[in-house]
Amino acid sequence: MEKFVKLTGSACPIDQSNVNTDQILPARYLKWTRAMGIGKVLFHDLRFDAEGNERPEFPINKPAWRNPKIIVAARNFGCGSSREAAVYALCDHGVRCVIAPSFGDIFSGNAVQNGLLTATVTDEEASEIIDALTANPELPVAVDLEQQTVVCGNRTYAFAIDPVRRTRLLNGWDDIALTESYRDKIAAFKSKDQTKRPWAIPAANP
Amino acid sequence: MTAPQTLVDKLWSAHEILRRDDGESLLWVDRHYVHEGSFHAFNKLSERGVTVAEPGLTFGVADHYVPTRGSRRDIANPEIARMVRQVEENTAKHNIRLFGLDDPGQGIVHVVGPEKGLTLPGLLIVCGDSHTSTHGALGAYAFGIGASEVAHVLMTQTIWQKKPRRMRVTVDGATAPGISGKDIVLAIIAHIGADGATGCAVEFSGSAIRALSIEGRLTLCNMSIEAGARCGMVAPDQTTFSYLKGRPYAPAGAAFDAAVEEWSMLKSDPDAAFEEEVTLDGRRIAPVVTWGTSPEDALPIDASVPDPSSEADENRAKYLRDALDYMGIAPGKRLTDIAIDRVFIGSCTNARIEDLRAAAAVLAGRTSKVPGLVSAGSTPIKRQAEEEGLDRIFREAGLDWGESGCSMCVGINGDLVAAGERCASTTNRNFRGRQGPGARTHLMSPAMVAAAAVAGRLADVRPLLAGRKV
Numbered sequence: 001m002e003k004f005v006k007l008t009g010s011a012c013p014i015d016q017s018n019v020n021t022d023q024i025l026p027a028r029y030l031k032w033t034r035a036m037g038i039g040k041v042l043f044h045d046l047r048f049d050a051e052g053n054e055r056p057e058f059p060i061n062k063p064a065w066r067n068p069k070i071i072v073a074a075r076n077f078g079c080g081s082s083r084e085a086a087v088y089a090l091c092d093h094g095v096r097c098v099i100a101p102s103f104g105d106i107f108s109g110n111a112v113q114n115g116l117l118t119a120t121v122t123d124e125e126a127s128e129i130i131d132a133l134t135a136n137p138e139l140p141v142a143v144d145l146e147q148q149t150v151v152c153g154n155r156t157y158a159f160a161i162d163p164v165r166r167t168r169l170l171n172g173w174d175d176i177a178l179t180e181s182y183r184d185k186i187a188a189f190k191s192k193d194q195t196k197r198p199w200a201i202p203a204a205n206p
Numbered sequence: 207m208t209a210p211q212t213l214v215d216k217l218w219s220a221h222e223i224l225r226r227d228d229g230e231s232l233l234w235v236d237r238h239y240v241h242e243g244s245f246h247a248f249n250k251l252s253e254r255g256v257t258v259a260e261p262g263l264t265f266g267v268a269d270h271y272v273p274t275r276g277s278r279r280d281i282a283n284p285e286i287a288r289m290v291r292q293v294e295e296n297t298a299k300h301n302i303r304l305f306g307l308d309d310p311g312q313g314i315v316h317v318v319g320p321e322k323g324l325t326l327p328g329l330l331i332v333c334g335d336s337h338t339s340t341h342g343a344l345g346a347y348a349f350g351i352g353a354s355e356v357a358h359v360l361m362t363q364t365i366w367q368k369k370p371r372r373m374r375v376t377v378d379g380a381t382a383p384g385i386s387g388k389d390i391v392l393a394i395i396a397h398i399g400a401d402g403a404t405g406c407a408v409e410f411s412g413s414a415i416r417a418l419s420i421e422g423r424l425t426l427c428n429m430s431i432e433a434g435a436r437c438g439m440v441a442p443d444q445t446t447f448s449y450l451k452g453r454p455y456a457p458a459g460a461a462f463d464a465a466v467e468e469w470s471m472l473k474s475d476p477d478a479a480f481e482e483e484v485t486l487d488g489r490r491i492a493p494v495v496t497w498g499t500s501p502e503d504a505l506p507i508d509a510s511v512p513d514p515s516s517e518a519d520e521n522r523a524k525y526l527r528d529a530l531d532y533m534g535i536a537p538g539k540r541l542t543d544i545a546i547d548r549v550f551i552g553s554c555t556n557a558r559i560e561d562l563r564a565a566a567a568v569l570a571g572r573t574s575k576v577p578g579l580v581s582a583g584s585t586p587i588k589r590q591a592e593e594e595g596l597d598r599i600f601r602e603a604g605l606d607w608g609e610s611g612c613s614m615c616v617g618i619n620g621d622l623v624a625a626g627e628r629c630a631s632t633t634n635r636n637f638r639g640r641q642g643p644g645a646r647t648h649l650m651s652p653a654m655v656a657a658a659a660v661a662g663r664l665a666d667v668r669p670l671l672a673g674r675k676v
Contacts, residue, residue, distance in 0.1 A: 015524075016525075016528070017500075017525060018400055018401075018499075018500045018502075020500075020635075020637050022635070022637045022638070022639060022640050023637065023638060023639070026639060026643070027616055027617050027618045027640075028617065028618055030243060030618060031285050031286075031288075031289055031618070033246075033249075034246075045638070045639050045643055050625055050643065050644060074521070075401060076400055076401040076404070076434065079400055079401065079434060080336065080635060080637060081335075081336050081635075082334060082335055082336040082350040082351060082352050083243070083352075084246065084334075084352035084353035084354060085246070085353070087352070102401045102404055102434075103404075104401075104404075104434065105404055105405060105434060105435075105436055106336055106349075106350050106351065106352060109351070109352060109355065110352035110353075110354065110355075113352065113354035113355070114354070127521070162368065163228060163229075164228050164229060164230045164368060167228065175354070175358050175366060176254075176357070176358055176361055176362070179232065179358065179361075179362045179364060179366070180362070182223070182224060182232060185223055185224050185232075186223055186232070186234075186362065186363070186364055189223040189234055190234070190363075193234060197220070197328070197468075198457075198461070198464075199326065199328075199457045199461060199462075199464070199465035199468070200236050200326070200328065200329060201262075202237075202262070202263070202324060202455040203323075203454065203455050203456065203457065203458065
């Protein structure tokens with residue numbers, strides 16, 4: 001997994017709360033593999049109308065924000081369906097960081113698995129950054145995961161992230177390799193547990 | 207003397223293999239359910255050239271993409287056919303029991319698990335689907351995961367987790383006739399918000415929760431994810447044990463009795479502390495419907511939709527305007543004045559036998575003013591409903607009676623609500639485009655969907671229940 005340390009780039013404000021994973025990646029694209037170009041259909045139904053024309057009012061369609069590295073949104077970004085493909089769509093479109101007051105729990109778990117940073121700020125701070133970007137679309141935003149800061153214009157904001165997730169992103173850790181190193185402990189737990197909770201084993205061939 | 211523990215604590219410690227210094231724990235997984243959407247994870251296994259660690263604890267279903275009408279074997283859409291074939295191939299390759307299209311036990315994963323007795327109290331259950339929270343209704347610790355985690359569980363039968371905060375939602379007081387688990391959970395979500403339980407494991411308690419059947423509790427826990435919860439759960443009790451007795455994968459005979467003895471201890475100790483406490487008065491819960499594009503946009507049926515112009519908070523006013531605009535509803539309109547185009551009764555939220563009976567009790571001898579579809583939560587439930595004659599009631603009311611699957615809840619299997627159409631639905635998400643691009647969804651209980659069908663608009667079911675057995 002790619003490490004995340006620092007990032008500076010174009011930031012697209014999406015001034016909406018409860019942006020769910022159905023909006024990030026509509027369900028009909030869940031049949032696609034990543035190789036089919038899932039980044040192209042990011043926010044598809046928010047970006048395009050029923051005839052396939054761009055909705056000019058949607059921020060990512062505006063010239064300054066067409067290929068953002070960062071998205072800034074209102075509360076509860078990524079709520080809803082557990083589809084990890086929503087994270088693939090963001091990453092494959094070039095987004096490496098989402099800044100918002102809160103995130104869907106499964107979404108932020110999926111994000112860390114793919115090197116996407118979810119940076120938590122307060123409602124007021126998110127509004128302030130969104131306003132600053134709306135007033136000045138070219139304003140670059142700098143994110144520093146070691147310092148846990150977001151710099152936007154002349155303002156610096158501290159953001160929150162679970163320390164475990166922070167360490168994983170900074171190191172680009174692979175979970176499976178880590179778990180494999182505990183193989184003996186897992187085997188010991190399993191053997192003891194089978195005696196302790198025999199009812200937890202499903203009845204064979206019912 | 208150990209410190210008092212919550213149910214969450216007890217379930218957590220029973221599965222903790224180890225805890226790292228940074229607070230992350232490795233947990234043992236008792237059941238892993240997979241479906242068509244799990245293909246990303248199976249592909250990761252292929253890339254690494256590894257097999258499934260515990261195929262005996264892994265169970266597959268075909269539900270998200272299966273058609274509910276027409277031939278189930280000769281699926282017309284080649285992409286959908288490929289999705290169903292893929293789960294058949296992946297489960298066969300890894301020696302995983304599949305409840306596939308031809309299986310008499312086929313159905314929606316969150317209906318099949320409890321129905322087969324695969325879901326039991328005290329288990330840790332994961333599935334690559336957010337509504338895995340459903341299984342907590344039986345006293346399990348159950349949550350949805352993403353594809354990378356599905357791959358991790360397939361390879362190791364374990365999952366890394368950080369212990370969530372503990373929230374107790376207490377609903378005391380007897381609910382009125384016609385009020386279901388769906389009304390209770392929508393009232394809770396409206397109260398705490400769509401992110402009100404983010405980062406929390408929620409235990410539902412109180413006399414109104416105890417009084418719910420397992421079906422009602424499954425609906426309740428199913429939608430705990432719509433409040434952002436990691437998982438929802440109800441402590442197992444006699445209702446739980448009676449439901450489980452005799453189910454095929456549950457322990458039998460003396461083993462069952464021994465299990466019940468242990469399951470009976472799965473409850474929060476009297477003085478156990480929760481980080482968050484929420485209480486609702488069950489007596490005050492009226493039938494609830496959603497009006498907007500998030501499950502938190504929910505109101506009692508006798509209310510009117512909000513008027514953004516009377517909202518002081520500018521951000522909130524904008525949110526309300528956007529939601530009402532998408533839904534095509536005038537500000538301040540009474541909910542009961544909103545005409546509908548279609549109804550849907552189905553999904554992992556509300557398609558169990560009790561749900562179908564509740565809808566049929568309203569529809570018996572009446573006609574639906576709009577077209578609609580009823581899709582049972584599983585093939586066994588479909589058969590049971592047919593034995594009870596419920597299918598006849600639905601058909602005579604003018605509704606379609608389909609096969610079992612995720613159907614019109616997910617918009618990926620051919621069952622869609624057309625753009626601009628308004629659907630009264632027993633599902634879990636009123637997100638923009640959830641039931642199809644441009645579709646407008648109002649969430650409510652099965653009885654309330656039946657009432658909407660009869661009225662042709664959103665309607666209070668209570669007057670329609672007068673003199674009827676419910």
